[in-house]
Amino acid sequence: MNPIYLDNNATTRVDPAVVEAMLPFFTEHFGNASSIHAFGSEVGKALKKARGQVQALLGAEHDSEIIFTSCGTESDSTAILSALKAQPERNTVITTVVEHPAILTLCDWLEKEGTIVHKLKVDKKGRLDLDEYKSLLNDRVAIVSVMWANNETGTIFPVEEMAELAAARGIMFHTDAVQAVGKIPIDLKNTKIDMLSLSGHKLHAPKGIGVLYLRRGCRFRPLLRGGHQERGRRAGTENSASIVGLGMACELAMQHMEEENTSVKRLRDKLEQGILSRISHCFPTGDVSNRLPNTSNIAFEYIEGEAILLLLNKMGIAGSSGSACTSGSLEPSHVMRAMGIPYTAAHGTIRFSLSRYNTEEEVDRVIAAVPPIIAQLRKLSPYWSDSGPAAKPEEAFAPTYA
Amino acid sequence: MWEYSDKVREHFFNPRNSGPLEEANGIGDVGSIQCGDALRLMLKVDPETEIIQDAHFQTFGCGSAIASSSALTEIIKGMTLDEALKVSNQNIADYLDGLPPEKMHCSVMGREALQAAIANYRGEEWSDDHEEGALVCKCFAIDSVMIEDVVKANDLNTVEEVTFYTKAGGGCAACHEGIEEILARIKAERAGPGEVSPPPACPATPEAPKPPSKKLSIVEKIAKIQDVLESVRPMLQRDHGDVELADVQGKKIYVYLKGACSGCMMEAATLGGIQQKMIETLGELVQVLPASHMPVDA
Numbered sequence: 001m002n003p004i005y006l007d008n009n010a011t012t013r014v015d016p017a018v019v020e021a022m023l024p025f026f027t028e029h030f031g032n033a034s035s036i037h038a039f040g041s042e043v044g045k046a047l048k049k050a051r052g053q054v055q056a057l058l059g060a061e062h063d064s065e066i067i068f069t070s071c072g073t074e075s076d077s078t079a080i081l082s083a084l085k086a087q088p089e090r091n092t093v094i095t096t097v098v099e100h101p102a103i104l105t106l107c108d109w110l111e112k113e114g115t116i117v118h119k120l121k122v123d124k125k126g127r128l129d130l131d132e133y134k135s136l137l138n139d140r141v142a143i144v145s146v147m148w149a150n151n152e153t154g155t156i157f158p159v160e161e162m163a164e165l166a167a168a169r170g171i172m173f174h175t176d177a178v179q180a181v182g183k184i185p186i187d188l189k190n191t192k193i194d195m196l197s198l199s200g201h202k203l204h205a206p207k208g209i210g211v212l213y214l215r216r217g218c219r220f221r222p223l224l225r226g227g228h229q230e231r232g233r234r235a236g237t238e239n240s241a242s243i244v245g246l247g248m249a250c251e252l253a254m255q256h257m258e259e260e261n262t263s264v265k266r267l268r269d270k271l272e273q274g275i276l277s278r279i280s281h282c283f284p285t286g287d288v289s290n291r292l293p294n295t296s297n298i299a300f301e302y303i304e305g306e307a308i309l310l311l312l313n314k315m316g317i318a319g320s321s322g323s324a325c326t327s328g329s330l331e332p333s334h335v336m337r338a339m340g341i342p343y344t345a346a347h348g349t350i351r352f353s354l355s356r357y358n359t360e361e362e363v364d365r366v367i368a369a370v371p372p373i374i375a376q377l378r379k380l381s382p383y384w385s386d387s388g389p390a391a392k393p394e395e396a397f398a399p400t401y402a
Numbered sequence: 403m404w405e406y407s408d409k410v411r412e413h414f415f416n417p418r419n420s421g422p423l424e425e426a427n428g429i430g431d432v433g434s435i436q437c438g439d440a441l442r443l444m445l446k447v448d449p450e451t452e453i454i455q456d457a458h459f460q461t462f463g464c465g466s467a468i469a470s471s472s473a474l475t476e477i478i479k480g481m482t483l484d485e486a487l488k489v490s491n492q493n494i495a496d497y498l499d500g501l502p503p504e505k506m507h508c509s510v511m512g513r514e515a516l517q518a519a520i521a522n523y524r525g526e527e528w529s530d531d532h533e534e535g536a537l538v539c540k541c542f543a544i545d546s547v548m549i550e551d552v553v554k555a556n557d558l559n560t561v562e563e564v565t566f567y568t569k570a571g572g573g574c575a576a577c578h579e580g581i582e583e584i585l586a587r588i589k590a591e592r593a594g595p596g597e598v599s600p601p602p603a604c605p606a607t608p609e610a611p612k613p614p615s616k617k618l619s620i621v622e623k624i625a626k627i628q629d630v631l632e633s634v635r636p637m638l639q640r641d642h643g644d645v646e647l648a649d650v651q652g653k654k655i656y657v658y659l660k661g662a663c664s665g666c667m668m669e670a671a672t673l674g675g676i677q678q679k680m681i682e683t684l685g686e687l688v689q690v691l692p693a694s695h696m697p698v699d700a
Binding site: 302303304305306307310311314323344347379380381382383385397398399400 | 411414415417420421422431432433439440441442459460461462463464465467468518528529530
């Protein structure tokens with residue numbers, strides 16, 4: 001049986017049309033775009049086209065606002081470090097507790113180095129409190145960095161509104177939009193967003209290519225210095241094949257935007273409803289009425305996520321989990337903890353993230369496969385007895401924690 | 403995904419002795435704060451012989467937690483309680499052909515459940531005597547509590563010293579920042595408030611050893627060298643390695659590294675640590691080298 005890939009928020013399959021567009025740039029168009037000769041100028045033209053394709057998907061006003069980087073993480077680091085460096089009189093960063101580690105780990109390190117970092121909290125559905133946000137905006141804030149959509153739950157943040165509020169106080173606004181780009185419409189020229197990160201491999205382009213959108217006029221300091229590439233804002237010879245691939249992927253994303261929000265969304269909803277209606281003691285996490293069309297994150301109570309994933313994998317189904325054990329970290333997902341999901345449920349969260357390649361038949365297979373897996377693991381669980389949780393499970397099993 | 407051994411996978415997919423045990427007369431409920439996993443171990447003990455006639459488990463946890471629980475019940479069935487108490491977490495891991503370093507705490511949880519279940523059978527109160535911290539060095543599975551204890555007990559100041567005593571930091575170097583933070587914190591605690599200074603990132607140039615009051619005879623020197631080797635052997639043996647003196651040629655001390663030590667990626671760090679101790683003990687600059695470096699015609 002063909003394996004079923006439902007982990008598209010982790011990475012996506014490169015679209016065959018993208019591969020096709022890239023291949024000549026490994027062979028006949030191998031030149032360096034900086035060169036004067038014909039080998040280089042062909043590549044230069046291709047980069048310009050790709051820049052335009054990315055510009056179109058983001059709705060950017062100018063193609064020079066697109067800076068190619070190596071990945072989303074590089075874009076994130078560049079944005080925040082640039083804002084701090086370019087505005088030495090400002091020493092504060094505002095972000096959220098549910099950001100991707102690309103932002104959080106950087107902010108934790110900046111904090112040790114003396115930067116003040118405010119992390120906005122979220123409620124049980126993973127939503128921000130905009131009053132808390134407004135109260136923190138002051139003229140010591142160098143940059144606000146808030147993700148457009150959460151990678152684990154798909155919950156969408158009101159970044160356009162938040163950027164307006166920041167702009168009104170003269171504060172730079174960055175958004176990590178790696179999960180949002182290609183899944184929901186974005187029109188940057190009609191927003192006050194100053195910087196945006198995207199990652200190619202989340203939208204059917206290859207790994208190793210990212211973009212930092214930088215609004216014209218926004219003060220900037222490069223992370224990598226050494227060459228004139230990307231107008232000196234990101235030195236290093238252009239990854240031309242991947243840039244061409246990303247351009248093509250952005251064009252395809254535009255074409256499939258409606259499909260993403262209709263047929264992919266319908267399959268996601270069918271999958272989620274199918275699972276929730278067949279299994280007791282499980283619930284979707286995040287803000288289900290305001291999330292990415294492809295993402296469903298379900299907490300299965302009293303069992304652990306890695307065990308679920310291993311059994312799913314045996315059935316040829318790929319998902320991901322917020323359990324501690326899948327990362328080797330101490331704690332279950334920081335996103336689940338931030339939403340106050342109890343440990344016995346947070347450890348059992350499974351994220352299903354779809355793409356336009358998934359089919360109805362695959363969704364039916366997953367709906368049929370999940371219930372026996374959950375039942376099998378609950379049979380092993382000390383919190384569970386026969387057909388339901390032990391009466392008062394927290395009392396029936398209260399282990400001594402070491 | 404983790405690199406689980408076939409045995410771990412097999413015990414996870416087909417766990418032995420899972421589910422409640424009706425006639426259990428010893429039950430241990432423990433959890434690992436490290437990852438939130440929890441385990442209930444149920445024993446049926448013959449009161450006459452103290453032999454474990456049956457053992458079952460229920461586990462809330464990941465693949466290796468379930469496999470470790472399953473392995474534990476298989477290991478202890480038929481043992482007396484005293485025999486079972488000797489089962490270590492390493493025994494559980496070995497039974498499963500090893501666990502990834504991040505997952506060793508799953509086997510620790512198994513051993514603790516066993517202690518708790520036996521205490522429960524004997525009507526005793528079980529209290530956990532071991533504290534587990536955040537995993538710092540993933541290459542050698544060393545947690546923060548162990549590093550802190552060793553740094554405090556031996557008054558360590560550098561990452562290199564920590565590596566010699568615990569192995570932490572001897573692999574990929576990713577945890578050096580974390581180890582430096584622990585060192586800085588402990589140094590600050592030692593110094594008291596107001597006198598914080600970070601530990602040196604690189605080891606300071608070793609001070610020239612004081613010349614010994616009188617020159618050692620070769621017999622005295624070799625005796626001292628043997629003393630140093632004896633003092634480090636328990637540490638190496640804990641990791642299934644060993645060391646033995648091969649020869650002394652002038653200022654060069656040649657040793658055989660044995661067992662797990664031979665070919666270990668920590669070889670250089672191990673020799674470096676021994677060399678440091680030799681220099682301190684002998685009061686002269688010497689070099690400690692593997693026996694394979696001995697001149698052939700010497």
